[in-house]
Amino acid sequence: MDFSLFPRDVFADLDRLQRQMQQAFEFSPSIRGFARGGFPALNVGGTPQSVEIYAYVPGVDPSSIEVNLERGVLTLSGERKSALEGLGAKDTVHIEERFAGKFRRVVTLSDDLDPDSVEARCKDGLLHISVKRKAAAQPRRVTIQ
């Protein structure tokens, strides 16, 4: 038993535990992954006609975000300026948690998407991208003769 006055880094332990939990619960990720904790945070959902992507991009000028969709792979990139830039010598930073700097996230979506019908809208720091599925890939009712 180690009776150190300074116990091991609790936060590093918690971080490791969290990663182990994720490994245990998230099965078979894509090779490009869906790494959590990156910026911007992403929510992805789907309907039979479309794939909906919600990117949480607070404090980023919507026109500076680059959105690319190529063969079912979506790339979001841009930069967020730090609020801590231009501080005076006598200013004190008490908490610094917000992301700052360049970001880039790549996600694999399904490959039945139509790259020509992408719609992106940004409101209140939430970017909503809607991509229609190709007509051929949409479910169709088969009539039995």
Next chain:
Amino acid sequence: MDESKLTREAKRDEPALLPPVDVIEDASGITLYADLPGVPKDKLDVQVEADTLTISGEMAVAMPQGMAATHAEVSLPRYRRTFTLSKELDPEKLSAELKNGVLKLRIEKAVHAQPRKVQIKVG
């Protein structure tokens, strides 16, 4: 207990996300930035009760009907975070600005609490 307080207390118990913040202090006050993406102005609530500052907000996300989530990193539709203010901050002098999902909160220090340079006498 009036009704608004009841609903407020009920809201306090709802699970919420903890928004990341930056807090910077300068000579005349404190500036707080909080990331609240998806929260429109009318769903944002900034409250000071005694020495407790509470920031809370509900997201307004329009989702198409019949959407099934396949991947979710933001798993709750609301944010909440509480801070304890120190005495020298004047809650009357609080200003808030919400832009692109970032809340900028400025709290001035009470005049008597602003720094004064102390003269050191030699001798």
